[in-house]
Amino acid sequence: MKQINAVESNVRSYCRSYPIMFEKAQGAFLLDKTGKKYLDFLCGAGSLNYGHNNPVLKKEILDYLNKDGIVHSLDLATTSKEEFLTSFVNRILAPRHLNYKVQFTGPTGTNAVEAALKIARKITNRTKIISFTNGFHGVTLGSLAATGNSHHRGGAGISLNDVTFMPYDEYMGKKTNTIDYIRRVLEDNSSGVDLPAAVILETVQGEGGINIASSKWLQSLQELCHEFGILLIVDDIQVGCGRTGTFFSFENAGIEPDMIIMSKSLSGFGLPFSILLLKPEYDQWKPGEHNGTFRGNNLAFVTAKTAIDHFWTTQEFEAEIILKSHILRDRLIKISRETLSPEIEVRGKGLVYGIDCILSDLATAIRQKCFENGMILETCGSDDQVVKLLPPLTISENELQLGLDILEKSIRQVMQESDFQKQLEEEIIQK
Ligand SMILES: *Cc1c(COP(=O)(O)O)cnc(C)c1O
Helix, strand or coil, X not given: CHHHHHHCCCCCCHHHHCCCCEEEEEECEEEECCCCEXXXXXXXXXXXXCCECCHHXXXXXXXXXXXXXXXXXXXXXXXXXXXXXXXXXXXXXXXXXXXXXXXXXXXXXXXXXXXXXXXXXXXHCCCCEEEEXXXXXXXXXXXXHCCCCHHHHCXXXXXXXXXXXXXXXXXXXXXXXXXXXXXXXHHCCCCCCCCCCEEEECCEECCCCCEECCHHHHHHHHHHHHHHCCEEEEECCCCCCCCCCXXXXXXXXXXXXXXXXXXHHHCCCCCCCCEEEECHHHCCCCCCXXXXXXXXXXXXXXXXXXXXXXXXXXXXXXXXHHHHHHHHHHHHXXXXXXXXXXXXEEEEECCEEEEECCCHHHHHHHHHHHHHCCEXXXXXXXXXXXXXXXXXXXXXXXXXXXXXXXHHHHHHHHHHHCCHHHHHHHHHHHC
């Protein structure tokens, strides 16, 4: 750690929460230098849905390199790109009756978000974008303008313009339908809210606290967008690729976004890889208008294709996720009731879940204790008050139960060793 602590920029963050040196990883586990195993419920913030070094994907990469397959190609035509597209169209889009063009952007999620915002503005000739409270879309300037978190926004150094923030589903409590408010301001010529080019949202807010948009809310939002000629962009970077139980997070809501952004687990192997899906009529780019050197991460094409072929040709994988989701949900509710309070909210879908601890110090203490007990997980939410669980989708039932055992034991220890119980009760009474 000597060089990392001395030389790596202050901007480093995760390594501060888990200050040990990791060396290897396999499946649901990270290993430190001494071989000590840590169960990984952080999963590269959703980039490792199929676990670390998934053997099926690893084999394909090794074979591909051994035969001198192309690694870098700008956006030249390569066989690995052609094969990825074939699998993506035949196994993901066609069975879902979806028709999109695929844009390979720069390899980060935020670059694909930038592309979506750019093309939406170009298509509509409007500048404003509607984003939502607690939304997270990346930290380059266009994406950052659509990100709610003040800590990240504070790093911009210039004003972040042309985004109007609207209340997400249940932002005003369960009784207020926030779509009514958005409709009202769009209908009113004097509301001060300009007609936007697009609405961008996550169906489950991963960084913002595991807030979930209901199917009904998503459908009303789509209806509103159609009525006003606003493009609907779903940022599926974190909760796509099966995280919520279906390949796309919005499938059960039955909506059909104008654009979909995918990254994180798309390569399946933790390799950088992002795409923007556009309805064909919105593919109004001129050649090279949004470009980038690393748009052809061929190793990612290979693993992404393999992941699709391996996990997404039958319904089996989805059924497995749902089964594990029930286990996770039932046990989290039980744990939070017994160790924290019945008032504590457990939110989630598929295999992305959060325990809203109300107190950010409590969430941090739980994360820390889990780490001491051999498990890595993250906190999220406006005050980092939510303990977030993001196990690999491929995790075995035993490993999932092991993670929940560690979580339960850690919360019990935290509650015994501190006076959070009293603070929590006070907070709950105030609510
Ligand atoms: C991680 C994330 C991004 C940004 O992706 P980067 O690869 O970090 O640029 C954007 N949107 C969502 C929902 C994310 O989770």
